[in-house]
Amino acid sequence: MNRIVTRMILLILLTSLVAGCASPTLLSKPVSVAAKSNQVATPLIVQAQPGSAPTPTPFQPIPPTPVYLPTGIPTPTFTPTPIATPTSPIDAFLAPEQYDQLPGRMNILLLGMDQRRWQKGIRYRTDTIILATFNKESGTVTLTSFPRDLFINIPGRGQDRINTAWEYGGFPLLQQTFKENFGINPDHFVLINFNNFKQFVDELEGLDVKVGQEVSDYREGYWTTIHKGMVHMDADTVLWYVRSRKTTNDFARNKRQQEVLQAILDEVLTFENVLRVPELYDIYKDMVWTDMTLGDVLPLVPLAAKIASDTSRIKHLYIGPNIVSDWITPAGAMVLLPDLASIRKIIKKSQNMTAPQPVEQDSAAPDTSSTEPPPAELLPTEAAPIELPVQSTPYP
Numbered sequence: 001m002n003r004i005v006t007r008m009i010l011l012i013l014l015t016s017l018v019a020g021c022a023s024p025t026l027l028s029k030p031v032s033v034a035a036k037s038n039q040v041a042t043p044l045i046v047q048a049q050p051g052s053a054p055t056p057t058p059f060q061p062i063p064p065t066p067v068y069l070p071t072g073i074p075t076p077t078f079t080p081t082p083i084a085t086p087t088s089p090i091d092a093f094l095a096p097e098q099y100d101q102l103p104g105r106m107n108i109l110l111l112g113m114d115q116r117r118w119q120k121g122i123r124y125r126t127d128t129i130i131l132a133t134f135n136k137e138s139g140t141v142t143l144t145s146f147p148r149d150l151f152i153n154i155p156g157r158g159q160d161r162i163n164t165a166w167e168y169g170g171f172p173l174l175q176q177t178f179k180e181n182f183g184i185n186p187d188h189f190v191l192i193n194f195n196n197f198k199q200f201v202d203e204l205e206g207l208d209v210k211v212g213q214e215v216s217d218y219r220e221g222y223w224t225t226i227h228k229g230m231v232h233m234d235a236d237t238v239l240w241y242v243r244s245r246k247t248t249n250d251f252a253r254n255k256r257q258q259e260v261l262q263a264i265l266d267e268v269l270t271f272e273n274v275l276r277v278p279e280l281y282d283i284y285k286d287m288v289w290t291d292m293t294l295g296d297v298l299p300l301v302p303l304a305a306k307i308a309s310d311t312s313r314i315k316h317l318y319i320g321p322n323i324v325s326d327w328i329t330p331a332g333a334m335v336l337l338p339d340l341a342s343i344r345k346i347i348k349k350s351q352n353m354t355a356p357q358p359v360e361q362d363s364a365a366p367d368t369s370s371t372e373p374p375p376a377e378l379l380p381t382e383a384a385p386i387e388l389p390v391q392s393t394p395y396p
Contacts, residue, residue, distance in 0.1 A: 096183030096344050099351045104137035106300065108292070109174065109189040110261070111166065112197070112242075123170065125163040128242075128257055131178075131186065133350045136299075139306045142315040142350045143261060145254035150319065151327065151335035152181045161335060171291065181340065182347045188296060191289040194239060200287050201235035207263040208232050209241070212255060217244040251321050258316050269308040277301055317346055 112128025129146040148163040155176045157168055165174040171189045179185045192200070201207055209231055216225040219240050226233075226241060233241060242260050245253045273280060281294050307313045323342040327335055 096181065096340070097348070098179075098183045098185075099347065102351055104135060105351060106134040106136075106188070107184060107186045108132045108134070109171075109178075109186045110143075111189060111191040112257075113166070113191055113193045123167050125161075126166045126174070126191070127163055129162060130257065130261065131184070131347075131350065133352075134300055134303055135352050136303050138352050139303060140313045140315055140352070141265075141303070141307060142317060142352075143258055144317040144319075144346065144350045145258060146319050147250045147254060147324065147336055149250065149334070149336045150324065151329075151337055152177065152340075155180055161333075182344060184347050184351070188292045189290060190292065192287065196287045198235040198239055200284065201238050201264075203283075204264070204267050206232055206234045207238055207260065207267060209238070209259055209263045212259060213252070215241070215244060215248060215252075215256070217247050219244075249321075251318070254318055258318075262311075262314060262316075265307070265314060266311055269304050269311075271305065271308055274301055274305050274308055277304075315350075317350055319343055319346065 108131075110128070110130040110132050111126040113124050114127050125148070127148045129148065131144040131146070133142040133144070135142065146162055148161060150162040151159060152162055154160045154162075154165050154168065155173065157164075162177065165177045169176075174189070175186050211226055211228050211231050214225065214228045216223065217240075218224070224240075226237075238260055242253065242257045244256075268280075277297060278294060281297060319338070323339040323346075324336040325339075327337045329335055
């Protein structure tokens with residue numbers, strides 16, 4: 001019974017809803033059941049009353065509201081600021097004047113390598129680079145030191161520290177690097193590592209080093225000071241002295257290296273040792289790597305004899321802080337940018353090229369040169385030619 005009543009209520013509600021959606025007029029005008037039964041079925045036409053508003057269609061789509069876009073105003077665009085690729089200030093490279101065809105000169109690179117006894121078969125960087133110029137015409141030897149962090153062009157590698165040239169290509173690349181940057185083509189090289197250097201100094205029973213400036217630094221955990229003046233050093237002290245830079249810098253270390261080299265020359269270049277050159281060559285050739293043969297060394301004996309009698313003939317030049325500037329590479333490395341023009345002047349001076357060179361005179365011009373012969377000590381002395389087999393010592 002309850003189900004029947006429920007269905008009747010739902011049917012009445014549904015009928016009312018349909019009638020309301022059709023027309024509100026139908027709801028206000030009742031129709032009797034008897035009248036319905038006597039009417040003929042005709043199409044249902046609903047007419048709106050006069051003055052009534054149109055009924056909106058349910059769910060009619062609403063068109064989008066138009067948006068006014070003003071004309072004549074350019075749309076802003078973002079233009080990124082170009083970022084220049086960081087480069088070295090020495091990109092503009094000028095070829096140097098060449099000094100590799102000068103008569104009476106022999107240029108030898110003296111190199112110190114940071115290699116230990118247990119490290120074999122690997123090329124390391126040359127942290128000591130000294131160009132030794134033996135000038136038989138002037139009777140002098142000039143030592144020119146190069147800082148290891150000098151940032152120059154390495155042929156085939158681009159810009160890098162000068163001490164990396166040996167690591168990348170041995171003496172041939174270092175030789176080419178000097179020629180391209182400084183106009184000098186070293187003839188030979190002598191390379192030594194720490195252990196062999198100590199052995200060499202031990203053979204000399206230590207060195208008497210003229211210390212130019214007091215230096216203090218830690219040595220094996222102890223604060224050590226070497227005072228200015230003549231100091232006798234054993235092999236370990238000499239090695240510490242030339243390597244120390246914690247309290248100084250590379251420029252001061254280069255000077256100390258030349259002080260030690262001066263002490264070695266003072267010890268070795270004696271008249272007694274000059275006469276023992278072939279013997280000494282056999283003794284020391286296994287302590288160093290070099291491409292020099294005994295035949296290359298013997299022509300230097302007369303010059304060595306002059307220096308043995310007068311060590312003031314040894315000249316010292318440096319690439320100092322006044323002709324370089326600190327720079328940090330894009331990779332974050334601290335290097336020294338060279339003033340190439342000033343460095344090339346130093347190279348020119350090392351080759352004794354600062355004085356005007358002799359000029360060939362015109363035959364019609366009067367000869368104003370002196371007819372007096374030069375002093376005998378200024379005349380070059382040539383060694384007698386010696387035929388020796390060519391040999392060389394392999395280098396790492």
